[in-house]
Amino acid sequence: MGAGTEPDGSSTSDEEWERFLRESVESTADAPKEPSARARDVAQRLRAEPGAPQGWRTHTPARPKRRTGWYVAGLLAALVLLVVALAPGRVVDLFSGDDSDSPPLAAETARPTGAPPTGSAQRPTEDEPFRGSPAARWANGAAGITVPKAKAVGWMSEAEVERALARSRDFLVASGLDRGVLRGERPEKAIARINPLQEDIQGFLKTAFRAPSEKNDPLFLFSRFQPSRTRLVGDVVKTRGLLTYREGERGALQVTADVTFVYPTARADAGGDDRIVRTIVRRELVLSWSDPDKVNIEPGTFSILSYKYDMTNGGCGAPTGYFRPPYGTDHPEDATGSETDPYDRSAPVARGESSGDECKKATRS
Numbered sequence: 001m002g003a004g005t006e007p008d009g010s011s012t013s014d015e016e017w018e019r020f021l022r023e024s025v026e027s028t029a030d031a032p033k034e035p036s037a038r039a040r041d042v043a044q045r046l047r048a049e050p051g052a053p054q055g056w057r058t059h060t061p062a063r064p065k066r067r068t069g070w071y072v073a074g075l076l077a078a079l080v081l082l083v084v085a086l087a088p089g090r091v092v093d094l095f096s097g098d099d100s101d102s103p104p105l106a107a108e109t110a111r112p113t114g115a116p117p118t119g120s121a122q123r124p125t126e127d128e129p130f131r132g133s134p135a136a137r138w139a140n141g142a143a144g145i146t147v148p149k150a151k152a153v154g155w156m157s158e159a160e161v162e163r164a165l166a167r168s169r170d171f172l173v174a175s176g177l178d179r180g181v182l183r184g185e186r187p188e189k190a191i192a193r194i195n196p197l198q199e200d201i202q203g204f205l206k207t208a209f210r211a212p213s214e215k216n217d218p219l220f221l222f223s224r225f226q227p228s229r230t231r232l233v234g235d236v237v238k239t240r241g242l243l244t245y246r247e248g249e250r251g252a253l254q255v256t257a258d259v260t261f262v263y264p265t266a267r268a269d270a271g272g273d274d275r276i277v278r279t280i281v282r283r284e285l286v287l288s289w290s291d292p293d294k295v296n297i298e299p300g301t302f303s304i305l306s307y308k309y310d311m312t313n314g315g316c317g318a319p320t321g322y323f324r325p326p327y328g329t330d331h332p333e334d335a336t337g338s339e340t341d342p343y344d345r346s347a348p349v350a351r352g353e354s355s356g357d358e359c360k361k362a363t364r365s
Helices: 014-026 037-048 068-086 088-095 158-176 199-210 328-335
Strands: 230-232 238-247 253-267 277-289 303-312
Touching (some): 158 253
Antiparallel strands (some): 230 253, 277 303
8 A cells, every 4th residue: 555545545645645734733723622621610510500601700689688677667666756746745754754864844734644654762862852753853843833825714805814824823832832931931922812802711811820720721722841840851842733724703714723742851850860751732722813893802812712632741630730741750650541642643632621631641752
């Protein structure tokens, strides 16, 4: 067999043989190439995970989760805002504590629907005599007595009603906040505002200070402590309450005052007992500013139509004309009567001038 002869006997030219040898050494442009390592890796992953291929440097973000929690929180927040808008006073009372550093309560504009919440059991001190009491967040003195906006009523113009309301509050200040009166002095300024032509009240006043009794006790209208026995702690008396008004008989302006006073006290001569006792007094008075042309009344004064008061930690026994806070061995007698929450202003005052025989026990002070 000669060179250049195929097994089948076909012959190959020298030019074709030379081209074959050259291309075998240098390869051809369209000859298949061995795949790279990265290509082999991609092919292997595609075989293992069938589906659409993913780019080498691409990222498909995860489907966002439904934020159900945020929707619920938003709905609850909206409900809270609605409650605050409809009844801000109740919300404040509900979440308020008795910390003296907390913001003061909003002024009372209507009778509350329940008692304030029970706070901490912290004992009062000389520096913080209202600590542990709802009164810690009440206003001081006259600021705690809400006076409504005046409108013309009966025989009085709007300006006259406004003046009568201011004088009604002045009477409460003179009878329950004046420092001299609290130390046992005769309440001359307060008495001067009462109609001197109202015989029954004037007779009561003359008897009450001279010979206090169950029927004639100055404490029905005035707050007084005996300085030889009791001292007031600090310069602040806490108050909470309001005035309301309407037209009374013969066109008179009838003003109703419902105010609670909280007096922090201690024994004048400590004698080893430095305990602070808060005497709490709630008064309800109905005053009549009548037309002098129709009623026997001194112009610029009012007549007292009724008076009630409720008192805790003010002493028991025969009337003396002074509150007698229980100290030391005096304290047990305060537990003989029925229990009452002196800070609960949701019900009307029940006690009147002839019901002083029961000594009530305060559930808190």
